[in-house]
Amino acid sequence: MALLFLILAVCTGSGLSESPTGVRLVRGPHRCEGRVEIERMGHWGTVCDDGWDMKDVGVLCRELGCGAAKGTPSGYLYKPSAGNEQRVLTQLVNCTGMEKMLSECEQDEDVFDCSHKEDAGASCENPDIPLPPVPESVRLVDGPGRCKGRVEIQYQGKWNTVCKTGWNLKSAKVVCRQLGCGRAINTQKSCDKSTQGKGPIWQSQIACLGQEVVLQDCHSGPWEKNNCTHAEDTWVDCEDPLELKLVGGHSRCSGRLQVLHHGMWGSVCNDGWGEQEDQVVCKQMGCGKSLSPSMKERKIFGPGVGRIWLDDVDCSGNEQSLELCQHRFWGRHDCTHEEDVAVICSD
Numbered sequence: 605m606a607l608l609f610l611i612l613a614v615c616t617g618s619g620l621s622e623s624p625t626g627v628r629l630v631r632g633p634h635r636c637e638g639r640v641e642i643e644r645m646g647h648w649g650t651v652c653d654d655g656w657d658m659k660d661v662g663v664l665c666r667e668l669g670c671g672a673a674k675g676t677p678s679g680y681l682y683k684p685s686a687g688n689e690q691r692v693l694t695q696l697v698n699c700t701g702m703e704k705m706l707s708e709c710e711q712d713e714d715v716f717d718c719s720h721k722e723d724a725g726a727s728c729e730n731p732d733i734p735l736p737p738v739p740e741s742v743r744l745v746d747g748p749g750r751c752k753g754r755v756e757i758q759y760q761g762k763w764n765t766v767c768k769t770g771w772n773l774k775s776a777k778v779v780c781r782q783l784g785c786g787r788a789i790n791t792q793k794s795c796d797k798s799t800q801g802k803g804p805i806w807q808s809q810i811a812c813l814g815q816e817v818v819l820q821d822c823h824s825g826p827w828e829k830n831n832c833t834h835a836e837d838t839w840v841d842c843e844d845p846l847e848l849k850l851v852g853g854h855s856r857c858s859g860r861l862q863v864l865h866h867g868m869w870g871s872v873c874n875d876g877w878g879e880q881e882d883q884v885v886c887k888q889m890g891c892g893k894s895l896s897p898s899m900k901e902r903k904i905f906g907p908g909v910g911r912i913w914l915d916d917v918d919c920s921g922n923e924q925s926l927e928l929c930q931h932r933f934w935g936r937h938d939c940t941h942e943e944d945v946a947v948i949c950s951d
């Protein structure tokens with residue numbers, strides 16, 4: 605038991621500590637040259653060129669996977685220049701040249717005198733390192749339910765695990781949102797052998813700001829051999845999603861729809877309910893496809909009792925969870941239990 609706790613402590617210890625500060629080059633001819641932008645609290649701003657030199661550019665080029673430093677051009681020359689709505693986030697950067705990331709360098713964030721005419725720019729040697737592919741889809745596997753598990757990214761039909769290096773809670777937040785799973789609670793290494801992956805490992809670091817709707821919108825580092833093993837696979841725990849059940853049928857995949865809210869089960873009104881909403885429920889419950897039952901077939905599951913939680917539910921059909929569909933505020937409706945939704949799925 606003590607050993608188990610020790611393992612847990614080791615594995616969860618680094619859970620929330622890493623927080624890569626975003627940095628990028630914009631408006632240049634390629635991703636390895638342009639005006640320097642850094643991210644702070646979800647906003648991208650510029651860097652004043654006070655003291656900006658080849659050592660600083662060297663760190664930046666390395667961080668971006670762009671090879672060696674070539675020059676320190678003025679960031680103002682890359683058009684369109686930064687506008688007034690964008691802030692200068694740091695007055696001075698002073699790297700020793702040994703740092704791995706610009707955020708590790710000495711910086712003076714107290715910006716007292718700098719206009720966008722003094723924005724720093726950078727030019728690096730190697731623009732040819734391929735950009736990482738854009739993930740097609742993401743899932744959480746080998747956990748208890750679809751909202752907790754090892755992160756896997758789909759690309760060209762293959763599922764890849766993701767290395768914990770460079771991954772943080774902001775990226776987990778985006779995954780949870782994308783999957784319709786509520787808030788991100790924790791992210792850590794998937795340290796138990798039984799929950800480690802076996803397939804390919806994604807060879808790029810993903811760094812989200814946290815507001816992105818899907819992982820595809822997050823910043824990806826260069827695609828290069830990252831030497832990660834499955835012992836560093838990333839695991840994410842999201843809040844439990846909206847819980848559903850189907851009652852009154854022969855199996856858990858058909859019946860009157862019940863949703864759990866504030867610890868209480870209630871029904872869903874069929875105003876505006878149709879094929880797309882059926883499909884989302886069947887998919888969320890792992891019950892295959894909707895059999896598109898007639899009104900009469902649905903009626904046999906009878907009217908429910910108690911709360912009517914949802915009304916005017918409107919899905920596009922692609923949602924992973926009913927929670928992601930539009931609906932009236934919880935508990936607001938103009939329905940009776942005669943209008944309770946029932947669903948019949950194929951499995």
Ligand SMILES: *[C@@H]1O[C@H](CO)[C@@H](O)[C@H](O)[C@H]1NC(C)=O
Nearest residue numbers: 654655696697698699700710
């Ligand atoms: C940068 O840091 C070095 C020491 O690491 C210091 O000698 C130098 O004065 C600093 N430069 C500026 C402009 O602050």
Ligand SMILES: *[C@@H]1O[C@H](CO)[C@@H](O)[C@H](O)[C@H]1NC(C)=O
Nearest residue numbers: 769807827828829830831832
């Ligand atoms: C991976 O290992 C190789 C060889 O040991 C090394 O040259 C390379 O820099 C490593 N890559 C990373 C991202 O650590």
